[in-house]
Amino acid sequence: MQAFLKYxxxxxxxxxSKEDFEVLQGHFVYKKLRKKQYLLExxxxxxxxxxxxxxxxxxYYVDEKGTEHIVNLFIENWWAGDxxxxxxxxxxxxxxDAWEDSEVLLITHENATKLTKLFPAFKEMLLKMDEKxxxxxxxxxxxxxxxxxxxxxxxxxxxxxxxxQRFPQHIIASYLGIxxxxxxxxxxxxxxx
Amino acid sequence: MQAFLKYxxxxxxxxxSKEDFEVLQGHFVYKKLRKKQYLLExxxxxxxxxxxxxxxxxxYYVDEKGTEHIVNLFIENWWAGDxxxxxxxxxxxxxxDAWEDSEVLLITHENATKLTKLFPAFKEMLLKMDEKxxxxxxxxxxxxxxxxxxxxxxxxxxxxxxxxQRFPQHIIASYLGIxxxxxxxxxxxxxxx
DNA sequence: CGGTCTCTTGACGGAGTTCAAAGCTAGTGG
DNA sequence: CCACTAGCTTTGAACTCCGTCAAGAGACCG
Numbered sequence: 001m002q003a004f005l006k007y008x009x010x011x012x013x014x015x016x017s018k019e020d021f022e023v024l025q026g027h028f029v030y031k032k033l034r035k036k037q038y039l040l041e042x043x044x045x046x047x048x049x050x051x052x053x054x055x056x057x058x059x060y061y062v063d064e065k066g067t068e069h070i071v072n073l074f075i076e077n078w079w080a081g082d083x084x085x086x087x088x089x090x091x092x093x094x095x096x097d098a099w100e101d102s103e104v105l106l107i108t109h110e111n112a113t114k115l116t117k118l119f120p121a122f123k124e125m126l127l128k129m130d131e132k133x134x135x136x137x138x139x140x141x142x143x144x145x146x147x148x149x150x151x152x153x154x155x156x157x158x159x160x161x162x163x164x165q166r167f168p169q170h171i172i173a174s175y176l177g178i179x180x181x182x183x184x185x186x187x188x189x190x191x192x193x
Numbered sequence: 194m195q196a197f198l199k200y201x202x203x204x205x206x207x208x209x210s211k212e213d214f215e216v217l218q219g220h221f222v223y224k225k226l227r228k229k230q231y232l233l234e235x236x237x238x239x240x241x242x243x244x245x246x247x248x249x250x251x252x253y254y255v256d257e258k259g260t261e262h263i264v265n266l267f268i269e270n271w272w273a274g275d276x277x278x279x280x281x282x283x284x285x286x287x288x289x290d291a292w293e294d295s296e297v298l299l300i301t302h303e304n305a306t307k308l309t310k311l312f313p314a315f316k317e318m319l320l321k322m323d324e325k326x327x328x329x330x331x332x333x334x335x336x337x338x339x340x341x342x343x344x345x346x347x348x349x350x351x352x353x354x355x356x357x358q359r360f361p362q363h364i365i366a367s368y369l370g371i372x373x374x375x376x377x378x379x380x381x382x383x384x385x386x
Numbered sequence: 387c388g389g390t391c392t393c394t395t396g397a398c399g400g401a402g403t404t405c406a407a408a409g410c411t412a413g414t415g416g
Numbered sequence: 417c418c419a420c421t422a423g424c425t426t427t428g429a430a431c432t433c434c435g436t437c438a439a440g441a442g443a444c445c446g
Contacts, residue, residue, distance in 0.1 A: 138330070
């Protein structure tokens with residue numbers, strides 16, 4: 001829980017006080033998730049965004065053939081959810097589940113809005129998080145339309161080497177938009193990183 | 194210019210008054226761009242975000258081989274810029290230029306921040322714009338990692354048929370991450386849309 | 387142990403790229 | 417009004433990267 005306080009203060013101009021943090025905390029629901037447990041299932045409305053205190057999660061969608069496509073990977077200090085469903089209240093096409101046993105803080109849209117009004121630090125944190133998210137997705141689009149599989153993987157190693165120890169290769173492959181076999185071959189061409 | 198007022202009010206909860214809009218307008222610089230003229234060049238810092246009143250623009254980056262990769266396409270009522278460079282003041286890797294003769298409203302980061310504080314309607318507009326942007330990029334990532342070229346094009350027709358009349362095929366192809374030849378062949382398989 | 391999950395390797399096939407050539411269109415200047 | 421050019425689209429042929437399918441080999445866990 002201290003991790004969350006630190007996270008907010010790292011992203012805010014003025015730190016939030018201990019007392020304010022107590023109030024803020026009250027707007028979240030703490031939840032434990034076992035491996036494979038869903039945070040969001042295809043067809044549901046995403047009613048909570050989750051701040052990950054501990055663990056690892058994945059967001060994916062399943063196509064007509066039943067193949068899973070990893071859209072995002074999350075670990076500690078990341079936010080997991082489906083923005084579209086969360087803000088439009090539309091049923092989500094994504095699934096989010098725990099890849100490791102995890103602990104998360106859940107917040108509703110309503111409470112999030114309320115907190116941005118109560119605590120400037122919280123609002124600033126959200127804004128910064130948004131910026132980071134925007135930049136990251138822009139990079140990912142750029143790389144996915146213009147790089148080869150090999151470069152995308154090299155790029156992934158630069159940006160997200162922390163995922164490597166947490167997720168198996170076939171998950172990473174799917175995240176990169178390639179098959180596990182292709183990733184395996186790419187890795188065996190490199191001497192080693 | 195009325196278009197911009199309308200745009201803000203369409204995206205805000207409470208409309209902005211005529212008088213306020215005058216003040217707001219004063220924080221923008223009006224600029225005309227001739228076809229092929231740059232709004233942002235590779236290596237520069239993106240000091241302005243541009244609201245497009247009229248015209249069409251493209252954002253792209255050039256790889257080591259000198260090939261252009263279209264990252265975004267913009268027409269009237271869109272915002273063009275490089276978020277990463279704009280907020281971090283880092284040199285941009287992208288180019289943005291006018292595809293048609295265009296008219297834009299430029300705003301600095303400083304002025305944008307100021308306006309969000311002065312006018313709630315402006316802030317709400319930015320937030321909504323962000324949401325839309327986030328949802329769109331998420332969809333684009335999903336489609337680029339999991340769809341075939343043909344499906345990506347079908348998807349593009351659904352979402353952005355308005356671009357079809359404004360940009361030539363080789364630009365659209367690059368936007369989709371495929372070659373102009375492939376796009377040409379895909380189009381000739383369909384009866385017609 | 388025996389199952390489930392994971393990674394690797396090989397052979398084949400297909401989607402998409404590359405390169406080259408030709409046709410098509412619209413704009414420009416004589 | 418025609419000739420010329422530049423930009424755009426199409427088509428074909430060869431090639432390449434990557435996906436698919438199939439099989440085997442570790443690794444981990446109950």
